[in-house]
Amino acid sequence: MPSLQSLRRKIAAFKNTQKITKAMKMVAAAKLKRSQDRILAARPYAHKMRAVLSNLSRRVNRSSHSLLQKREVRRVEVLVVTSDRGLCGGFNGNIIRKTSEFVRQCEARGLQVTLSIVGRKGRDYFRRRTWAIRQEWTGIFDKLSFEHAMDIGNDLVENFTNGSFDELYVVYNEFKSAIQQRVIVEKLFPIDVAAEFDSSQAEAVTGGSYLYEPEELELLTVLLPKHFQVQAFRILVESAAAEHGARMAAMDGATRNAGQLIKKVTLYYNKTRQAAITKELMDIVGGAEALK
Known part of the structure; x- marks a missing residue:
């Protein structure tokens, strides 16, 4: 049976843990609000740019621009976006499992797979595996900005153009x-218009009501690199908000679990203390009876 002193120490430790998890939940909630505002600002622009570029890409010869060319797929790169910190429930575990499953599917098709990883958790996990890591970015979520997306987008565009890989996911x-995130596997290179829209939307997008100046190909040359930078920024902001939501939910659950443990151990402490007091009283009574 544990001593009363050890039980008091355990209760104090649970209370300190509860204070930490409650504070982390409040911090995550504040960061989530800011990330939500950034998503609401970034999503419409990113989706509209994708629609415009999908329209333009259907009007030109796909082979006229390197970012639109469909090649024979031999090498695939997977951009994995995880967090730099833990304590966010299944956020990173779900990403890692989905990535591992997707990579195995690619390898089963005889494709060569490389990884580009955002976040320390993904980097640390895949470093211990046999899959090749081509590039990694860590520590960007503390002060996430569009410059980080430009860096990632430029690197991916350059390597796709140079033929380092034939498709990018x-x-x-x-x-x-705040309590729901969804793991997405999305194809970025090359742009697949058929995947962007269903048949009715594709007809509407390719209607003849749009006039572009300068010409479509010139616009594509300028806009395509910017498009991938914008998409990279949207993905980073989505991931940051999902991380804060997952951490807030995880810390809320941890706070409630700590409260239940405190109640349970406190009840056990009170029972143990009462048993000790009863035993002492019985010893006193027994000693008094022996003196009679």
């Missing part, structure tokens, strides 16, 4: 709500 957590 990204695996990340899409923010749905």
